[in-house]
Amino acid sequence: AQSVTQLGSHVSVSEGALVLLRCNYSSSVPPYLFWYVQYPNQGLQLLLKYTSAATLVKGINGFEAEFKKSETSFHLTKPSAHMSDAAEYFCAVSAPYNNNDMRFGAGTRLTVKP
Amino acid sequence: GAGVSQSPSNKVTEKGKDVELRCDPISGHTALYWYRQSLGQGLEFLIYFQGNSAPDKSGLPSDRFSAERTGGSVSTLTIQRTQQEDSAVYLCASRLAGGSTDTQYFGPGTRLTVL
Numbered sequence: 001a002q003s004v005t006q007l008g009s010h011v012s013v014s015e016g017a018l019v020l021l022r023c024n025y026s027s028s029v030p031p032y033l034f035w036y037v038q039y040p041n042q043g044l045q046l047l048l049k050y051t052s053a054a055t056l057v058k059g060i061n062g063f064e065a066e067f068k069k070s071e072t073s074f075h076l077t078k079p080s081a082h083m084s085d086a087a088e089y090f091c092a093v094s095a096p097y098n099n100n101d102m103r104f105g106a107g108t109r110l111t112v113k114p
Numbered sequence: 115g116a117g118v119s120q121s122p123s124n125k126v127t128e129k130g131k132d133v134e135l136r137c138d139p140i141s142g143h144t145a146l147y148w149y150r151q152s153l154g155q156g157l158e159f160l161i162y163f164q165g166n167s168a169p170d171k172s173g174l175p176s177d178r179f180s181a182e183r184t185g186g187s188v189s190t191l192t193i194q195r196t197q198q199e200d201s202a203v204y205l206c207a208s209r210l211a212g213g214s215t216d217t218q219y220f221g222p223g224t225r226l227t228v229l
Contacts, residue, residue, distance in 0.1 A: 006156075036220075043118065043205060043220030044157075090156060102218070104149075104157035 002027040002093040004074075006105035014113050019063075019078040021108045023091030026072065033074040034092040034102070035065055044090060050074060052096070061085070086112045116140070118221035120206050126227045127196055135191040135224045139208030147218060148181055148191050151203040160204075163189065196228045 007022040025031055032051050036044040048059025055067040061084075065076045076089060088109050094102040119138045127133050139146050148160040159173040163183045174180070178196075183189040193200055203225050207218040 041222065043222045044207075044218075045220070046217045049217070092157075102159070106156040 002031060002095060002103050004033075004091045004093045004103060004105040006089075006091050006108050008108055009106065010109045010111065012111040012113060013081045015083055016080050019076070019081045019085065019110065021076040021089050021091075021110065023065075023074045023076065023105060024072050025074060025091075025093045027093055027095065029095050031093045032096055033065075033067060034094070035059065035063070035074075035076050036090045036092060036104075037061075038088040038090065038107075040087075047076070047089075081110075081112045083112050083114065086110055118206055118208050118219050120204075120221040120224050122224060123222065124225045124227075126229065128229050129198060130195055132192065132194045133196055133226065135193075135204050135226070137189045137191070137206030137208075137221060139187065139189070139206070140210075140219055141187075143208035143210050143219070144186070145209040145218075146183055146189050147207040147209075148189070149205045149207065150175075151205055151223070153202075157205065160191070193226075196226075198228045201226055201228045 003026045005024045013019055034049045035047040037047050038044045047063050048057045050057050050067045058064045063078045065074050067074050088107045090107045091105040092102050121136045144165045146163040149157040151157050161181045162170040178194045181191045203223040205220055205223045207220045209218045
C-alpha cells in the first residue's frame with residue numbers, strides 16, 4: 001500500500017520568496033509521484049509527475065520537484081513565489097501500472113503575501 | 115467541452131434525502147474516478163471505472179453510496195439517506211486509458227451540504 005504525508009497544512013511566503021512544500025511517501029514498490037494544484041472552486045490540475053525517469057521533474061508555472069529515494073521525499077519547490085501561486089497543493093502516490101490506487105495527501109494551502 | 119464537467123456545482127439537501135451527482139468525462143477517456151474531499155482532508159478514493167470491467171468499489175464508505183457509468187461515458191454517484199458527515203466536495207476525474215502514467219483530469223467538483 002502507498003501513502004503520502006504532507007508536512008504543514010498551511011505555508012505562507014512573501015512574493016518573490018522560495019516556495020517549498022514538503023511531501024514524504026511510503027510505498028512497498030517503486031512509486032509514481034504526483035503534485036496537483038487546486039485553485040479556489042476548481043478541480044485539481046496536474047503540476048508535475050515522477051514516473052521513474054529523471055529524478056528532478058519540472059512542471060508548469062515554474063514548479064519542480066525532486067525524487068529522493070533515500071529520504072522518501074518528493075518536495076515541491078519554486079524559486080520565486082507569485083501571487084497567482086496561492087492555492088491548495090496535493091501530493092499523490094500510486095504504484096506503477098495501478099493508477100486506480102492513487103493516494104493523496106491532506107493538502108497544503110499556500111498563501112503568498114505581497 | 116474539452117474538460118471534465120460535473121453537475122450540480124452546489125447541492126444543499128436535508129438529512130435523509132437521496133442525492134445524485136453527475137460527471138461527464140472527457141470524450142474518449144476510458145477510466146473514470148470519484149473522490150471525496152472533506153474539509154481539511156486529502157482526497158478520498160471512492161470508486162473507479164475502467165472500460166467495460168467491473169468497477170473497483172473498494173473506496174465506497176457505506177452501502178448508501180453507489181455509482182454507475184452508462185455507455186462508458188457519463189457517471190452518476192448516488193448517495194441515499196444522506197447524513198451530515200456526507201457533506202464534502204465530490205470530485206470526478208477521467209483518464210485516457212490504462213497506463214498509470216497517464217494524467218487524471220479533474221472536474222470542478224460538486225459541493226454537497228447536508229443540513
